[in-house]
Amino acid sequence: MLWQTNGGNLTEYTQVELLNALVERGILFGIWDPVKAGGLEPGWFCARQVDMLDMRGDLQIRSGGDLNFGRHIKIITAAHAFKGDSVDGNMLPKKCWIDHNVSVFSYVILYNCHLGHHSVVSLGSVVNGLIVPPYCMVEGNPARIVREYRDGRWRHTENCQE
Numbered sequence: 186m187l188w189q190t191n192g193g194n195l196t197e198y199t200q201v202e203l204l205n206a207l208v209e210r211g212i213l214f215g216i217w218d219p220v221k222a223g224g225l226e227p228g229w230f231c232a233r234q235v236d237m238l239d240m241r242g243d244l245q246i247r248s249g250g251d252l253n254f255g256r257h258i259k260i261i262t263a264a265h266a267f268k269g270d271s272v273d274g275n276m277l278p279k280k281c282w283i284d285h286n287v288s289v290f291s292y293v294i295l296y297n298c299h300l301g302h303h304s305v306v307s308l309g310s311v312v313n314g315l316i317v318p319p320y321c322m323v324e325g326n327p328a329r330i331v332r333e334y335r336d337g338r339w340r341h342t343e344n345c346q347e
Contacts (some may be wrong), residue, residue: 203227207238214263215240223249223283239263242278247302248255248285255291255308264297284319303334 198206199213204227207213212235217227223246230238234256238244242262266275281295284302289295291308298312306312307324317323320334321342332339 193202198228200227203231207231213238213240215242218244222246223252225249225252232259235260237261238331239281241276243280243282245280245282245285251286252283253288253298255289257292259294259296261294261296307331 187323191273204213204217207227207230212231213227214237218240220227221240221244225246228247233254235254235258239260239262243264244260248251260281262279262281263276263280265272266277267273278301279297281297282299283289283295283303284300286303287300287306288304289300289306290310293306293309294311294313295306296311296313298314299316300306300312301317301321303317303320304317305322306317306328307322309326310324310328311326312323312328315323315328317328318333321330322332322334322339323329324331330342333342334340
């Protein structure tokens with residue numbers, strides 16, 4: 186059984202009931218795949234108040250046990266396809282790969298990106314179309330690499346504007 190708080194009340198769910206509730210609330214898109222989700226159960230995402238978890242595209246969470254998530258994160262793995270000048274209704278799969286020992290802080294949007302191991306995504310960042318190398322920190326909208334961890338400390342990167 187899984188437990189979730191609803192406005193201060195403790196509610197008991199089975200795995201299937203929780204998945205159905207996530208789909209009904211527009212939080213989970215696609216079909217739940219525990220392998221793609223790094224072995225993390227839906228309750229793990231629910232407890233962190235993930236606003237959207239899209240499993241229609243290429244979601245790969247490589248190691249769930251050491252993943253640090255803040256609250257209200259959106260993971261988007263699909264986009265609308267265009268035909269000429271209009272949307273044709275089909276979905277294009279996009280990737281969102283998250284390696285081990287990654288920290289993603291609150292209010293982040295992840296779309297079509299790859300977060301390398303030991304990377305950090307700062308509060309409120311929008312990571313779109315970016316490959317974040319290992320041991321790097323990104324921030325902003327759109328996110329850009331601002332620091333890297335070298336020689337035992339965080340250092341500004343060459344392209345950092347500070």
